[in-house]
Amino acid sequence: MAKGQKIIVGLDIGTTKICAIVGEIVDDKRIDITGIGTHPSRGLKKGMVSNIDSTVESIKRAIEEAELMSGVEINSVYTGIAGGHIQGLNGHGVIAVKDGEISASDVERVMDAARVVAIPSDREVLHVIPQEFVVDGQDGIKDPLSMSGMRLEARVHIITGAVTSAQNLVKCIQRCSLKALDVILQPLASSEAVLTQEEKDLGVLVVDIGGGTTDIAIFVDGAVRHTAVLPIGGNHLTNDVAIGLRTSPLEAEKIKIHYGCALTELVEENDTIEVPGIGGRPARLMSRRLLSEVIEPRAQEIFKLVHAEVEKAGFEEKIPSGVVITGGTSIMPGMIEVCEQKLSLPTRLGAPSDLGGLIDIVRSPVYSTAVGLILYAFRYHKEKAVEEPPAEKEPLLGQIKHRMQDWVKEFF
Ligand SMILES: Nc1ncnc2c1ncn2[C@@H]1O[C@H](COP(=O)(O)OP(=O)(O)OP(=O)(O)O)[C@@H](O)[C@H]1O
Numbered sequence: 001m002a003k004g005q006k007i008i009v010g011l012d013i014g015t016t017k018i019c020a021i022v023g024e025i026v027d028d029k030r031i032d033i034t035g036i037g038t039h040p041s042r043g044l045k046k047g048m049v050s051n052i053d054s055t056v057e058s059i060k061r062a063i064e065e066a067e068l069m070s071g072v073e074i075n076s077v078y079t080g081i082a083g084g085h086i087q088g089l090n091g092h093g094v095i096a097v098k099d100g101e102i103s104a105s106d107v108e109r110v111m112d113a114a115r116v117v118a119i120p121s122d123r124e125v126l127h128v129i130p131q132e133f134v135v136d137g138q139d140g141i142k143d144p145l146s147m148s149g150m151r152l153e154a155r156v157h158i159i160t161g162a163v164t165s166a167q168n169l170v171k172c173i174q175r176c177s178l179k180a181l182d183v184i185l186q187p188l189a190s191s192e193a194v195l196t197q198e199e200k201d202l203g204v205l206v207v208d209i210g211g212g213t214t215d216i217a218i219f220v221d222g223a224v225r226h227t228a229v230l231p232i233g234g235n236h237l238t239n240d241v242a243i244g245l246r247t248s249p250l251e252a253e254k255i256k257i258h259y260g261c262a263l264t265e266l267v268e269e270n271d272t273i274e275v276p277g278i279g280g281r282p283a284r285l286m287s288r289r290l291l292s293e294v295i296e297p298r299a300q301e302i303f304k305l306v307h308a309e310v311e312k313a314g315f316e317e318k319i320p321s322g323v324v325i326t327g328g329t330s331i332m333p334g335m336i337e338v339c340e341q342k343l344s345l346p347t348r349l350g351a352p353s354d355l356g357g358l359i360d361i362v363r364s365p366v367y368s369t370a371v372g373l374i375l376y377a378f379r380y381h382k383e384k385a386v387e388e389p390p391a392e393k394e395p396l397l398g399q400i401k402h403r404m405q406d407w408v409k410e411f412f
């Protein structure tokens with residue numbers, strides 16, 4: 001890395017691909033994308049690491065490629081976490097203010113009070129994100145520091161997950177001789193890359209439909225109100241196509257990407273596709289509508305589950321900005337329409353924008369999480385969001401503990 005050059009690396013460890021993106025900090029407001037490396041991921045199931053060795057191999061390849069393209073050496077990364085084990089809930093804490101003026105320690109105390117919720121012993125608090133503070137009954141306060149008051153309340157969004165999942169991610173990263181600077185919830189990262197501030201203020205739902213998971217985040221009044229990770233994604237569509245069209249998963253994936261459509265009525269009636277046979281059988285010509293008829297029910301199921309999650313959380317009437325869909329599976333024609341039908345909300349496709357450098361290469365919904373990790377780190381970790389020289393390795397558990405403390409501190 002050239003002297004004085006500051007970089008942030010986002011490492012998205014997804015179910016279908018591992019992707020490293022290098023962002024160079026130009027000034028306080030601008031980041032240029034200078035490199036990207038992607039490699040197929042084979043060691044994950046439904047968003048979680050299930051094979052350390054093959055995940056390590058893919059991370060190494062993605063990092064090497066990103067280093068080559070950007071011309072910098074990568075020593076540390078920000079990564080994301082997802083999986084069905086993630087749960088989000090809202091918490092509330094109240095304290096009496098000591099000297100009539102709110103100090104940093106009062107804010108820390110009220111955050112501690114808010115995070116005290118009953119959590120099963122196999123789970124840990126991953127993020128505690130303030131939504132708003134209330135001072136002597138006055139709500140909607142974003143930063144209460146130095147305000148006068150007697151009673152301070154905090155409303156927070158608490159994200160919990162299985163600690164072993166985070167440990168496995170960090171372990172893979174360390175085995176590549178890299179340092180994990182933070183582990184960020186994937187839907188929060190994607191939101192950074194695809195949502196506007198206006199949408200977050202008004203109320204919006206972001207749905208990142210990847211290969212193994214569908215990640216959800218709801219923002220209202222500028223803050224996260226609900227998060228969830230559903231264990232369903234594009235891989236299910238591929239399996240359905242393989243079974244429905246009697247072809248191999250590899251061919252099914254190609255056919256899905258080239259000809260797939262989530263809404264049958266959008267496909268011309270006499271459109272045909274060629275389906276390679278399995279086990280030496282000859283290729284067959286098939287109606288493209290038939291392919292769509294296989295995909296449509298699963299696409300509907302994904303959005304039905306998303307709708308049920310939004311309804312359960314009580315946000316159906318609170319997201320006038322509608323839905324932003326992103327992630328690889330959102331690219332499929334017809335997904336916007338099926339989402340609009342199932343959720344009865346205006347829907348748009350979201351992809352990274354508003355960055356410099358090689359933005360044209362990363363302007364795809366596939367890269368929302370990796371770019372979002374860079375933007376999240378830039379926004380919330382200003383003081384340490386830069387590439388550091390490799391440090392002495394701390395024991396794994398010690399690192400995770402420090403990071404969890406950082407997650408609480410990062411917003412102040
Ligand atoms: N043009 C396309 N049309 C349809 N599906 C697509 C297209 N491009 C990619 N996909 C699908 O998107 C999925 C991969 O998306 P993405 O890269 O966002 O997932 P991931 O981050 O690896 O997985 P996850 O986030 O679930 O862990 C695959 O199932 C792939 O088939």
Ligand SMILES: [Mg+2]
Nearest residue numbers: 014015210369
């Ligand atoms: Mg993903």
